[in-house]
Amino acid sequence: MWRKLENLNKIYESGIVLIIRSDNEQEALAVAEAAIEGGIKVLEITMSVPNALQVIRTLADKYSDVLIGAGTILDGETARAAILAGAELLVSPQLNPEMIKMANRYQAITISGAFTPKEVLESIEAGADIVKLFPAEVVGPQYIKAVKAPVPQAPIAPTGGVTPQNVHEWLQAGCVGVGVGSYISKAAQKDGDYRKVTAAAKEFLQAVAAAR
Numbered sequence: 350m351w352r353k354l355e356n357l358n359k360i361y362e363s364g365i366v367l368i369i370r371s372d373n374e375q376e377a378l379a380v381a382e383a384a385i386e387g388g389i390k391v392l393e394i395t396m397s398v399p400n401a402l403q404v405i406r407t408l409a410d411k412y413s414d415v416l417i418g419a420g421t422i423l424d425g426e427t428a429r430a431a432i433l434a435g436a437e438l439l440v441s442p443q444l445n446p447e448m449i450k451m452a453n454r455y456q457a458i459t460i461s462g463a464f465t466p467k468e469v470l471e472s473i474e475a476g477a478d479i480v481k482l483f484p485a486e487v488v489g490p491q492y493i494k495a496v497k498a499p500v501p502q503a504p505i506a507p508t509g510g511v512t513p514q515n516v517h518e519w520l521q522a523g524c525v526g527v528g529v530g531s532y533i534s535k536a537a538q539k540d541g542d543y544r545k546v547t548a549a550a551k552e553f554l555q556a557v558a559a560a561r
């Protein structure tokens with residue numbers, strides 16, 4: 350199958366894009382590995398992780414069936430560097446036309462941050478594959494319904510405050526998937542027990558499956 354389509358399917362089918370933010374390279378890797386063990390198929394390593402490109406390269410080499418992405422991309426140069434490191438998904442907190450152009454050149458997937466209806470539309474027009482509603486927790490699922498009334502075609506994934514307890518509300522509001530950070534990626538923060546990351550990933554994936 351066309352690689353980009355396969356990757357888009359991966360996002361839609363799993364319903365979760367895991368966001369890994371850490372100030373420690375080894376922790377980021379450990380979280381990624383534990384989450385993949387729990388069934389996570391799509392993840393992004395934010396560019397704020399030390400040696401993020403190396404982490405991306407290591408994961409992309411090791412897990413050919415997992416869509417590895419780079420997050421918090423702020424410019425075209427970083428987008429290209431991430432793609433060269435093996436990222437097939439690029440995520441930005443805001444509309445970043447340079448990132449989208451670079452991603453489209455290499456057929457990587459883009460998830461582009463937006464908050465207002467105007468930004469959602471501009472992201473689609475700029476060629477983003479998915480629009481990340483951020484920060485989602487301050488508006489709630491009702492906001493998705495309101496935005497999708499005039500723009501039902503918008504492929505939106507909320508990020509910020511999504512949990513297994515509320516994920517069904519977001520999916521029922523018409524989201525194509527959700528971005529998840531702390532619920533999974535910080536599950537081992539207190540005691541370094543990464544089995545908790547694996548368990549949180551499984552719990553979240555079950556909640557998504559039950560909601561569909």
Ligand code: 3PG
Pocket residue numbers: 368370508509510511528529530531532
């Ligand atoms: C991020 O970009 O890190 C997201 O906002 C994560 O949100 P969450 O930790 O509430 O899932």
